[in-house]
Amino acid sequence: MRFIDFSILFSLCIGSLNAQLNAPHKEGDGLPGSDFADMPKTPNSIRVDHDGTMEMNSKKGTLLFIGKVNVKGDNGVELKASRVSVNTQKETALLTGQVSVRQKATTHHDGAIKPGIQMFADRVSLDGKKKVITLTGNVSIYQGATLHRSQRAIYDYGNRYLDTRGLASGLGPILLESDRFTAIERNGKKILIGENANITTHDVSEPNFWLRSDRTTIYPDERIIFKNLRIYAGDTAIFWLPYLSQPLDSDLGYHFIPGARSNWGFFLLNRYGIMLGGVKDEETGARNDAWLLSQWNFDIRSRRGLGVGVDLFDMRLDDNPNLGWLKFYYLNDMDASLERSAEPRGYVNEDRWKLELKHRADLREQGEQRTYLDFDITALSDRFFLEDFEPGTFKIDPNPNNEVGIFHRHPSFLGGIFTRLRLNDFHQTDTRLPELFIDQVKRPIFGSQILHEGSTSWGVYDEYLADFEKNNLRAEAALLPALHPRKTEIMGLLADRGYTRFHTFHEFTAPLNAGSKIVVVPRAGFGHTRYSNMDGSSNFDRTYFSAGVDTSMKFSRAYPEVVNKKWGVEGLLHVFQPYINFSQLSTNDLDSSFSGIETLTASTRPRPLEAGHFTATDDLMDWSIIRFGARNHLMTKRDGDTHQWLVMDTYTDLFLNDPEFDRNVSNLYNDITWSPLPWMQLELETQFPIASSNSDFREFAGNIKFMPSDALELTFGYRQLNNHPILEDSNQITTRAYCRISESWGLGFYQRWELDNGTLAVQQYSVYHDFDSWTASLGLLIRDNNDDQDEIGLMLNFTLKNFPSVSMPLTVDSE
Missing domain, CATH: 2.60.450.10 (Lipopolysaccharide (LPS) transport protein A like domain)
Incomplete structure (x- = not known):
């Protein structure tokens, strides 16, 4: 068959060639006749x-x-x-x-x-x-x-070089047109350069926005650089900048926040972020291996004036959000008397500023050991700066510490020497000048079953009232008779509180398995503290002995037949863990000639039972406590793994010797987390008295978040605190909701009610609109500051939603 096919093909080819050769043709024609x-x-x-x-x-x-x-x-x-x-x-x-x-x-x-x-x-x-x-x-x-x-x-x-004119390009969702387009490579990375270029992410025949510039340089996955940038909405120019380096990173590039607030007036907050450091490429202008993020701030507030500043971030420490920056901000305040609360201010200097340094410098690293230098500094011009210009920070940390220290981390311990400074004399501050410490992790002793953990420290400690508080107390004392009780109290507050202190505490544990379901862990510890006056005229010693035992049992039972798709149940495993913990501490009371500095702060939560974990060293007192409790876990299958469907921890303390309120029995505590569905979660903390005592207070704190539909998200919170011996009563409701009305419109609101006085403390309302490639929102903030003047804020937010990770050009934060 192969020979027959070949002969036929050969005959056809010869016949075709003869026909072409016999055909008439002219001189110079193609193959025929040539x-x-x-x-x-x-x-x-x-x-x-x-x-x-x-x-x-x-x-x-x-x-x-x-x-x-x-x-x-x-x-x-x-x-x-x-x-x-x-x-x-x-x-x-x-x-x-x-x-x-x-x-x-x-x-x-x-x-x-x-x-x-x-x-x-x-x-x-x-x-x-x-x-x-x-x-x-x-x-x-x-x-x-x-x-x-x-x-x-x-x-x-x-040379693998692409040069185009009149080009329209697409890099992912980014579309670009230019008179001339060039693609080059630097260090294995492709760089795109467009002359007279237009950029958009609105992929339709007539995009509703363009970013136009004389020269556009695109570094894929990094940044876009514009020279002589104009932003167009349709065919109308709405914004201009001579130069913009807009990274595909929300920390870099240009951002601005427009709005209005009662204590600021109308404002426009401007920020421009660029990378510094590294080696500059002479052809592209890019900096290779840049490590320093710089964000330059220029803010305009109609009632406060101009504010300028710079924030520097070491991106080599990017894995730790609490470290690696230097920030400075200055504002010459046009009216420093404007306040957000009813607290009287008195005179406040118009020069308002903040210097903040949070940085870690590695000194030595070998294997798992590391030595480093830490800075945690926040210097302020006055005690109202954070409240006026950084209310978000003020809510979390109104009185920041100032510390510098050298630390060494080892797999078995953490040691160091640090100092806590008093840079802001308008805040009450305690100091360490300095403190040396070593904290040893729990480890076996010589490979035995006995575990040891401990801590040792020595330092020079002092505590200072704010200068304005001292002046007020002195003025009050000057008007009182010599033997007046209040005057004696004031003189005690104004007295020097400093001392040196050596403290050490060590605890030993020996985990025992009494059975397959029972775990017993006995504990024993001892410690010593020595106090000395600054002048060495007086010393005082305290000795601690602790003992305790932690016991727990675990029972489990599976219910594979329990299935409820509606509530996310695909079989249940119930784990029940009852426990009893006993803790005993014996020590002598602190001498009255020494005033404690590391003391307890008021709280609604129970104190830790391990003396070694008790950070209020100067408030260590005799105690004898038995904690009874039980943990319940309901687990189910979800996405091929085990899911904690419900967790509940119920416990109470029996006081043989109560160190705080002379109680016999504490409240009954319940800590509950319920996560039945991906779109629903409940967190609940409750406590209420089960026996008459000197501290019969109640607390209820709950929060539930759920989405009844794809277009509606709701969050409700409630907190009630009654009859606490120290903390003020609270009866508070919070609500938050977002509703997507249509594909283009959405509404959101947040409210916080104080039911004790019927006050709507905080109101936030937002309207969102989707302009296809843009999103816009208008937000209104109303805050009741319990005085004659409410705080009102109006915020406007625009975002190019299709520009991936660019955050260009706007973003807004109500705080």
């Missing part, structure tokens, strides 16, 4: 393979190929077309008819990967001498995730 010896030879830079017809012109040195034609050039470039004309003398080729061009990725001799490229066009011209390809007509170019479209493009396949 001598094969005169056929031009294709150059080495243009190699042709085809399965169709070929015509030649020996005088002009041209070859015409029609059919499925493959052309191979130098540097691995391959072209395909249905019609190819080759000029063998000039080493050029013209390709038409569904032309495609491909050059595969290669690895450079230095190890750098040269990316591949694939191009399509109606017409392609190839110059084998210059190694240049010119594409015209419906040009599409693919480079990785980047798509370029144009009517004309030039590609230097010898």
Whole structure:
């Protein structure tokens, strides 16, 4: 069969050739009638393979190929077309008819990967001498995730260099048009440069916004640099900047926040972030290995004036959100008397400023050991600065500490020396000048079953009232009779409180498994503290002995038949863990000549039972406490794993010796977390008295978040505190909701009610609108400060939602 097929094919070819040779033709025509010896030879830079017809012109040195034609050039470039004309003398080729061009990725001799490229066009011209390809007509170019479209493009396949004019490009969702577009490589990274370029992410025939600039440089996955930037909404210019480096990172680039507040007036907060450090590339202007994020602030407030500042972040410490920055801010306040609360201010200097340094410098690192220097400094111009200009920080940390220390971390301990400074004399502050410490982790002793953990410290401690409080107390005392009780109390508050203190405490535990379901852990510890006056005139010693035992049992039972898809149950496993913990501490009381500095703060939660974990060293007192409790876990299957469907911890303390309120029995505590569904979670903490005592207070704190539908998200919170011996009563409700009314509109609100006095303390209302590629929101804030004047804020927010991770150009935070 093979021989028959071959003979038929051979006969057909000979017959076709004879017909062409016998046909009439003119001198200079193609193959028919020509001598094969005169056929031009294709150059080495243009190699042709085809399965169709070929015509030649020996005088002009041209070859015409029609059919499925493959052309191979130098540097691995391959072209395909249905019609190819080759000029063998000039080493050029013209390709038409569904032309495609491909050059595969290669690895450079230095190890750098040269990316591949694939191009399509109606017409392609190839110059084998210059190694240049010119594409015209419906040009599409693919480079990785980047798509370029144009009517004309030039590609230097010898140097893998793309140069275009009138190009529209797409990098992911980013679309770009330019008069001239260039793609270059630096350090293995592709850089795109467009002249007279327009950028948008609104992928429709008539985008509703454009970012236009004289020169646009795109660093994929990093940043976009604009020179002479204009922002257009449709055909209307709405914003201009001479230069903008907008990274694909919300920390960098330009951001501004417009709005209005009662104590600020109308405001416009401006921030521009750029990277510093590293080595500058002279051609691209980029900084390689930049490590310092700088954010420059220029704020305008109609009632307060101009504020300027800079925030510097060490990105090498980016894994720790609490470290690695230096911030400075200054404002010459036009009216420093404007307040957010009813607290009287008196005189406040118009020069308002803040200097903040939170940084860690590694000194030595070897294996798992590390030595480092820590700075935690916040210096303020006055005690109202945070309240006035950083209310979010003020709510969390109104009186920041100032500490500097050297620390050494070892797998078995943490040690160091640090000092706590008094930089803000308008705050009550305790100091360490200095403190040395070592904290030892729980570890076996010589490989035995006995575990040891301990802590030791020595320091020079003092505590200072705020200067304005001292002045007020002195003024009050000056008006009182010599033997008045209040005057004696004031003199005690004004007395020096400083001392040196050595403290050490060590605890030993020995976990025992009394059975497969019972765990018993006995504990014993001892400690010593020595106090000395600053002048060494008086000393006092305290000794501690502690003992205790922690016992627990665990029972479990599976209920595979319990299935309820509606409440997210796919079988249940119930784990029940009752426990009893006993703790005894014996010590002598602190001498009255020493005033404690590290003391307890008021709380509704129970104190820790381990003396070694008790941070209020100066308030260690005799106690004898038994804690009874039980933990319940309900677990189910979810996404191939175990899910905690319900967790409840119920416990109470029995006091043989109460160190705080002379109680016999504490409240009954319940801590509950219920997560039945991905869109629903309940957290609940309750406590109430179960026996008459001197501290019969009640607390209820709950929060539930759920989404009854895809368009509605609700959060409700409630907290009630009654009859606490120290803390003020509270009866508070919080509500938060977001509702998507349609594809374009949404509403949100937040409220906090104080039911004791019927006050709506905080109100926030927001309206959101989706303008396809833009989103906008308008927010209103009303805060009742329990005085004659409410605080009102109006915030406006615009966001380019389609610009991935660019946060360009606006963002808003109500605080």
